Amino acid sequence: MHTAIDLFSGFGGLTRAAKDAGLNVLWAGNHWPAAVEWHTKNNPETQHACQDLHQADWSQVPKHDVMLAAPCCQGHTKARGKASGNPQHDNSRSTAWAPVANAEFNRPEFAIIENVPEFMDWILYPAWADAMQRLGYSLAPHIVDCANLGVPQHRVRLFMVCSRSKAPLHLQLQQHQHVPASEIIDFAAGKWSPITKPGRAQSTLTRVKNGRERFGERFVMPYYGSGSGLTGRSLDRPIGTITTLDRWAVVDGDKMRMITADEAMAAQSFPKDTQRPDNHRLTMHMTGNAVPPLAGQRIIEALIAAA
Structure with a gap:
């Protein structure tokens, strides 16, 4: 097992995972130019x-041992669009057929399909x-919290391991310390603002007050919507799921800020030397969409060990 391709390669989480696990990533495809x-x-x-991988010519893709694919998950998630008849989400779900089309043509020995558990x-x-x-593939679904693989973030995902074997290949995944x-928050970084300032939402102030009572002067909390209730989260546990939008705020005494793009990338386990855009919003979007490289690496390493 030496070579891989990456469908819906995005910011490159699965590509980095494969390289760190010792595979040569020959080809990567994505529809988004950035x-x-x-x-x-x-x-x-x-x-x-x-290109749009619905239209890919799989005969142009180099032969490979492992197909990696993270088809669009937005149409499956609880957070986004279970609404019936949403054409955008219907279309995003159909991206899952691209790995099938490649599997039919190129017949790689293995495939790892990453998505949200609701995919099933x-x-x-x-x-x-x-x-x-x-x-000819046997399917072994693995629902994994990436925090258990050593990623500094709670992120529950499905890794569907497909193998051209008679029996499904259930991986032995070692439980890593959280x-x-x-480890990823830099209190010297970012743009801080006073917690008490005109226009600050009451729900934010309530979360800060409750967070202080539970965790003291320093903690993280969701700035928008739900998640972690009305309090926040201790810095002693992994951060919650990194999404494509600014979601997590850091509180330090009487000031607060959103997490930086570098912190989001660290929460996703991207190495420090990863090149990224200067644009914060674009980086957050690509980072939030990505597969955490460390999680992918540990899945691929377990696959290599089992194969």
Whole structure:
């Protein structure tokens, strides 16, 4: 097992994972030009395709041992769009057929498909699983909290391990010690503002007050919406799920700020030398969409050990 390709390669979490696990990533495909640009900067040796993978010509893709794919998850998540008849989400769910099309043409020995656990609740999941099985793959779903793989973030994801074997390949995943949020928060960084200032939402002030009572002067908390209730989270545990939008705030005494793009990347386990845009919003979007490289690496290493 030496070579891999990465479908929906995005910011390159699975590509970095594969490289760190010792695989040569030959090809990466994505429809979003900005993601392809930065993936290329970080992986210049990989062949890139910027296109809608619904239309990919799989005969142009180099032969490979492992197909890595993280199809769009927005149409499956609880957070975004279970609403029936949302064309955008119907279209995003259909991205899951691209790995099937590549599997039919190139027949890699293994595939790892990453998504949210709700992928398996998709009305077409039985048809998707049947298609993969008809192509000779056994399917082993692994639902994993990436924090248990050493990522400093609670992020529950599905890693579907597909193997051309008679029996499904259930990986032996070692439980790693949780890495606390304190490891990734830099209190000397970012743009701080006073907690008490005109226009600050009452719900924010309530969360700060409750957080102080539980955790003292320093903690993280969701700035928008729900998550971690009405308090916040101790810096002694992993941060909550990093999303594509600014969500987590850091509190230090009487001031607060949103987490920085560098902190979000660290929470996702991207190495410090990863090149990224200067644009905060673009970096947050690509980072929040990514597969944590360390989680992917540990899954791939377990696959290599089991194969």
